[in-house]
Amino acid sequence: GQSLEQPSEVTAVEGAIVQINCTYQTSGFYGLSWYQQHDGGAPTFLSYNALDGLEETGRFSSFLSRSDSYGYLLLQELQMKDSASYFCAAPDNYGQNFVFGPGTRLSVLP
Amino acid sequence: DAEITQSPRHKIIETGRQVTLACHQTWNHNNMFWYRQDLGHGLRLIHYSYGVHDTNKGEVSDGYSVSRSNTEDLPLTLESAASSQTSVYFCASSEATGGWNTEAFFGQGTRLTVV
Numbered sequence: 001g002q003s004l005e006q007p008s009e010v011t012a013v014e015g016a017i018v019q020i021n022c023t024y025q026t027s028g029f030y031g032l033s034w035y036q037q038h039d040g041g042a043p044t045f046l047s048y049n050a051l052d053g054l055e056e057t058g059r060f061s062s063f064l065s066r067s068d069s070y071g072y073l074l075l076q077e078l079q080m081k082d083s084a085s086y087f088c089a090a091p092d093n094y095g096q097n098f099v100f101g102p103g104t105r106l107s108v109l110p
Numbered sequence: 111d112a113e114i115t116q117s118p119r120h121k122i123i124e125t126g127r128q129v130t131l132a133c134h135q136t137w138n139h140n141n142m143f144w145y146r147q148d149l150g151h152g153l154r155l156i157h158y159s160y161g162v163h164d165t166n167k168g169e170v171s172d173g174y175s176v177s178r179s180n181t182e183d184l185p186l187t188l189e190s191a192a193s194s195q196t197s198v199y200f201c202a203s204s205e206a207t208g209g210w211n212t213e214a215f216f217g218q219g220t221r222l223t224v225v
Contacts, residue, residue, distance in 0.1 A: 030211075031212060033212065033213065035214075041218070041219075042200060042216040042217060042218050042219055043153070043200070043214075043216050044216070045213045045214065045215070048212045048213060050212075087152065087153065089214075091211050091212070096141065096158075096160065096206065096211055097143070097155060097158055097168075097211075098143070098155075098202075098204070098211065098214050099155070100145075100152050100153040101152060102150070102151070102152040103152050
């Protein structure tokens with residue numbers, strides 16, 4: 001099976017850069033995804049890494065190191081609207097199901 | 111635009127009652143999932159389906175059932191609701207590309223309270 005670990009909370013100020021880490025243990029590996037969830041809302045997909053390295057999408061980047069079983073989400077030029085919970089996720093069961101980490105709550109302060 | 115919708119958005123029911131939560135997607139995805147989300151537990155998989163007439167138990171399936179009679183719908187039934195089933199329920203769908211799933215699309219959630 002899969003298990004993923006994340007810090008429970010992170011706080012940063014507007015305009016800053018923040019990194020949210022995720023470590024995983026997997027029986028097979030099919031990549032690492034990241035989701036954002038605002039309070040009262042649904043999780044929405046941010047990024048997916050299948051291979052080692054950095055994937056950039058605007059202010060958000062996601063990194064993966066398969067040898068270290070580790071990934072992170074990097075948020076740059078933080079804005080108040082980035083305050084949300086962020087989940088890493090990995091497909092399980094031969095890549096067909098999604099297993100989610102416990103989530104990291106990001107608070108952006110003015 | 112394709113979408114995934116859940117109904118109702120909010121529901122209060124009495125202990126012991128049966129309730130069905132609806133999930134409808136227009137993505138034409140084969141894979142559909144039900145999760146529950148509770149504080150401190152993240153998203154936990156209840157049931158999933160890989161296609162019509164296929165259903166499988168997830169991590170926390172006790173007390174829940176699903177059926178898949180068509181591609182678009184995966185209703186979740188609580189046979190006899192318990193207070194421990196008070197939670198926010200999310201339905202999701204996906205399609206495997208290159209052999210496995212990379213992205214899940216979520217409905218807006220159903221907040222269920224069992225009193």
